[in-house]
Amino acid sequence: MANPQNSATMSRSGKDAAQTNSMAIIAPVAGWFLPGLGHFIQRRWIRGFLLMASVFVMFFVGLGMQGKVYSFNTGDLLDILGFIGDLGSGLLYFAARAMDWGIGNIHRAVADYGTKYIVVAGLLNIIAAVDAHHIAIGKKP
Secondary structure: OOOHHHHHHHHHHHHHHHHHHHHHHHHHHHHHHOOOHHHHOOOOHHHHHHHHHHHHHHHHHHHHOOOEOOOOOOOOHHHHHHHHHHHOOOHHHHHHHHOOOOEOOOOOOHHHHHHHHHHHHHHHHHHHHHHHHHHHHOOOO
């Protein structure tokens, strides 16, 4: 004989599993697109704000130092890796490319540091998106 309590429990756990599975996809994609958003939608307000502030500050400090924002290029391996790092910034990368920011100034020594700031901002955002995924699947509190 079927136990009604077991079927209700299984129904609830199935719903929770479906919500967790969808959040495991939505949170990292949202976090990649807009830094910190993957944590905000999971109600991790402080962590989301700190990650958002870190990525934004690093990206715009890099632009202020006249760093280069890499575009897609199949030539040099370091340019490809720079592009992948920059693409990690999500919306910030697309905004910079659309506004022609980050042309780079090879005549200033500090521009090379700015380029590194921009790449590291993208890499930090990728790590934050992975963190949002781990929170969504329950690996991290």
